[in-house]
Amino acid sequence: MSPADAEQFQIGELAKACGVTVRALHHYDDLGLLVPSERTYAGYRLYGAEDVRRLYRIVVLRGLGLSLAEISELLDGAGIELGDLLSRQLGALERQLSETRRLRDRLGAISDALARSDEPSLQSLIETMEALKVVERYYTPEQHEQLARRREQLGSDAIKDAERAWEELFAQLRVEMNAGTDPADPRLDGIRTRSAELVRAFTGGDASIGRSLGRVWSTEDPAKLSRGTVDSPLHAYFSKVCAVGAS
Amino acid sequence: MSPADAEQFQIGELAKACGVTVRALHHYDDLGLLVPSERTYAGYRLYGAEDVRRLYRIVVLRGLGLSLAEISELLDGAGIELGDLLSRQLGALERQLSETRRLRDRLGAISDALARSDEPSLQSLIETMEALKVVERYYTPEQHEQLARRREQLGSDAIKDAERAWEELFAQLRVEMNAGTDPADPRLDGIRTRSAELVRAFTGGDASIGRSLGRVWSTEDPAKLSRGTVDSPLHAYFSKVCAVGAS
DNA sequence: TTGCTCCTCACGTCACGTGAGGTGGC
DNA sequence: TTGCTCCTCACGTCACGTGAGGTGGC
Numbered sequence: 001m002s003p004a005d006a007e008q009f010q011i012g013e014l015a016k017a018c019g020v021t022v023r024a025l026h027h028y029d030d031l032g033l034l035v036p037s038e039r040t041y042a043g044y045r046l047y048g049a050e051d052v053r054r055l056y057r058i059v060v061l062r063g064l065g066l067s068l069a070e071i072s073e074l075l076d077g078a079g080i081e082l083g084d085l086l087s088r089q090l091g092a093l094e095r096q097l098s099e100t101r102r103l104r105d106r107l108g109a110i111s112d113a114l115a116r117s118d119e120p121s122l123q124s125l126i127e128t129m130e131a132l133k134v135v136e137r138y139y140t141p142e143q144h145e146q147l148a149r150r151r152e153q154l155g156s157d158a159i160k161d162a163e164r165a166w167e168e169l170f171a172q173l174r175v176e177m178n179a180g181t182d183p184a185d186p187r188l189d190g191i192r193t194r195s196a197e198l199v200r201a202f203t204g205g206d207a208s209i210g211r212s213l214g215r216v217w218s219t220e221d222p223a224k225l226s227r228g229t230v231d232s233p234l235h236a237y238f239s240k241v242c243a244v245g246a247s
Numbered sequence: 248m249s250p251a252d253a254e255q256f257q258i259g260e261l262a263k264a265c266g267v268t269v270r271a272l273h274h275y276d277d278l279g280l281l282v283p284s285e286r287t288y289a290g291y292r293l294y295g296a297e298d299v300r301r302l303y304r305i306v307v308l309r310g311l312g313l314s315l316a317e318i319s320e321l322l323d324g325a326g327i328e329l330g331d332l333l334s335r336q337l338g339a340l341e342r343q344l345s346e347t348r349r350l351r352d353r354l355g356a357i358s359d360a361l362a363r364s365d366e367p368s369l370q371s372l373i374e375t376m377e378a379l380k381v382v383e384r385y386y387t388p389e390q391h392e393q394l395a396r397r398r399e400q401l402g403s404d405a406i407k408d409a410e411r412a413w414e415e416l417f418a419q420l421r422v423e424m425n426a427g428t429d430p431a432d433p434r435l436d437g438i439r440t441r442s443a444e445l446v447r448a449f450t451g452g453d454a455s456i457g458r459s460l461g462r463v464w465s466t467e468d469p470a471k472l473s474r475g476t477v478d479s480p481l482h483a484y485f486s487k488v489c490a491v492g493a494s
Numbered sequence: 495t496t497g498c499t500c501c502t503c504a505c506g507t508c509a510c511g512t513g514a515g516g517t518g519g520c
Numbered sequence: 521t522t523g524c525t526c527c528t529c530a531c532g533t534c535a536c537g538t539g540a541g542g543t544g545g546c
Contacts, residue, residue: 104340
């Protein structure tokens with residue numbers, strides 16, 4: 001066994017050792033990103049110790065989400081600034097995160113709405129999307145970010161609980177309204193407190209979000225916003241009930 | 248103007264109205280996803296009212312992150328379950344989110360470390376990554392999720408502030424150690440309080456994360472973990488100082 | 495001769511972007 | 521004839537996956 005034997009790897013051995021596929025190594029060779037330092041007479045690629053070190057770096061950088069082109073530049077060209085590259089990459093990830101969160105939140109809202117509706121159809125999905133878009137217009141991008149963080153914190157179960165709580169609250173309120181209860185009646189204090197709590201849980205205590213929320217409900221059709229649970233009279237009654245608590 | 252004129256669009260008009268490119272419409276035509284109901288003698292595509300409705304749905308569903316194949320199935324085949332599709336999609340987004348967050352956190356940690364080091368090189372990046380991997384082994388996947396949420400909440404500025412605070416704290420501590428101050432001396436109470444605060448800010452009050460953190464520092468080399476700021480004697484001194492507070 | 499590892503094409507992925515080269519209606 | 525809108529190929533993207541068809545060493 002010559003020292004050369006001990007330090008060289010065939011492509012399959014190297015691939016297994018570094019957790020990449022043989023095809024990936026072929027690809028890196030094609031790109032000139034990792035060209036084996038030697039070949040056997042039959043054309044077998046032989047990777048030396050230096051090649052292994054280079055592959056290790058490639059794997060690490062790829063794991064950070066860099067493209068092969070960026071990795072090439074980092075490893076070969078001295079031109080590129082490491083710090084710049086990383087902060088650009090970080091910015092891109094940050095943007096991607098908020099995009100994905102937004103998508104997730106939308107999809108979550110739609111899923112929930114469809115699960116509650118009697119017959120989940122494409123048509124009702126489209127309608128839900130439209131209602132959602134209307135609501136989204138009332139919040140600034142910063143408020144959207146805030147709300148997304150808030151939902152993250154609460155988790156989807158707590159959000160579903162809150163929605164059920166709202167439904168229950170409005171069901172009770174409808175009974176009172178139909179019974180002709182005075183909105184100022186102290187027996188509604190419990191409902192006042194709970195609705196204030198639920199609003200707080202949603203806004204996270206942010207006053208500007210609270211105001212936006214108020215604008216949505218006072219401007220748009222409550223029946224559409226609540227997908228049927230709250231009609232105009234009930235919402236008007238609810239407003240009066242809350243106004244008592246606020247004064 | 249016949250009614251047909253009023254209800255038909257050329258490809259460019261439709262594209263502009265719906266916010267898609269002409270090329271995308273060509274692509275949908277090729278796939279059979281949206282085939283214009285008519286063509287002029289010269290081969291111009293003419294889209295009718297039904298086509299417009301279909302395109303609207305395509306755009307909405309694409310906006311939810313569905314693939315064109317999935318959209319095809321939803322629009323044509325009655326086979327696919329809408330609810331299933333959405334929850335699968337939601338799951339995929341959730342996984343993608345935690346993957347991206349993890350990447351972002353790693354990259355953030357590396358960026359910070361490099362910014363603090365004297366000469367940010369590829370070599371130091373690799374070393375930092377290795378240190379990071381070592382630390383990551385001490386936390387369970389759930390704890391990683393927790394920590395990610397915690398960092399999200401704090402924001403990157405607060406995290407950098409905390410790191411600076413730690414550096415300052417250890418700088419002070421080194422002075423005391425060199426001066427031979429007894430670890431139990433009450434003049435170290437301020438440091439005890441602040442370090443407890445900083446740990447709490449990191450763990451978010453989670454005891455299991457606190458324990459994992461303790462295991463990291465008592466097992467691994469403090470100099471490597473802190474990238475030089477805390478050597479073994481200083482860490483031993485720090486442990487004694489904290490032990491006083493705990494008793 | 496049989497296995498095993500390796501080799502080089504070369505197409506496919508996903509949703510289009512981007513020309514190239516050409517035609518119909520005002 | 522000049523613009524404008526449209527048409528149909530067809531290659532490129534990114535990092536490989538997945539065969540197809542074939543060769544060298546034990």
